[in-house]
Amino acid sequence: MRFTDEQLLLDFDKAELAGWDEERSASALRDDRAEWYRSQLAVAKFLTGWAERIPDGPRVPGDEPFIEGYIHGVREVTAILRQADLIPGGVLYEEWLA
Numbered sequence: 001m002r003f004t005d006e007q008l009l010l011d012f013d014k015a016e017l018a019g020w021d022e023e024r025s026a027s028a029l030r031d032d033r034a035e036w037y038r039s040q041l042a043v044a045k046f047l048t049g050w051a052e053r054i055p056d057g058p059r060v061p062g063d064e065p066f067i068e069g070y071i072h073g074v075r076e077v078t079a080i081l082r083q084a085d086l087i088p089g090g091v092l093y094e095e096w097l098a
Contacts, residue, residue, distance in 0.1 A: 009041040012048065012082060019083045019091070028084045036087045044081040047074050 006029060014020045028037040051074040054060055060067050085092040 006038075009038060009045065012045075017079050017083055019079070019085065021083070024084055025082075028087060028089075033084075033087045033089065037084055040081040040084075040086060044078040047078050047081075051075060051078075 010025070014022075025037075028034065051071045054067065054071055060070065062070070080086060080092060084090050086097070087093055
């Protein structure tokens with residue numbers, strides 16, 4: 001996958017993201033933050049695929065509730081990355097990193 005392939009990078013269910021903002025995403029893909037955002041979208045895509053394979057993959061240590069919580073945590077991280085929260089101007093970036 002190429003970082004410039006926005007169709008692949010933005011191929012996820014946006015309705016599942018509480019903080020999804022189409023305008024903010026489009027802006028982040030056009031301006032000087034584009035490489036940061038594309039990179040985060042690629043990481044989110046990888047993490048999503050990995051989380052989907054956890055139940056069928058090698059046994060993850062822990063009981064079922066632990067594994068479900070683990071998968072939920074990974075999904076929360078992907079939501080933060082996809083919502084552009086950790087790039088300059090993003091909510092978490094400004095709150096925690098600036």
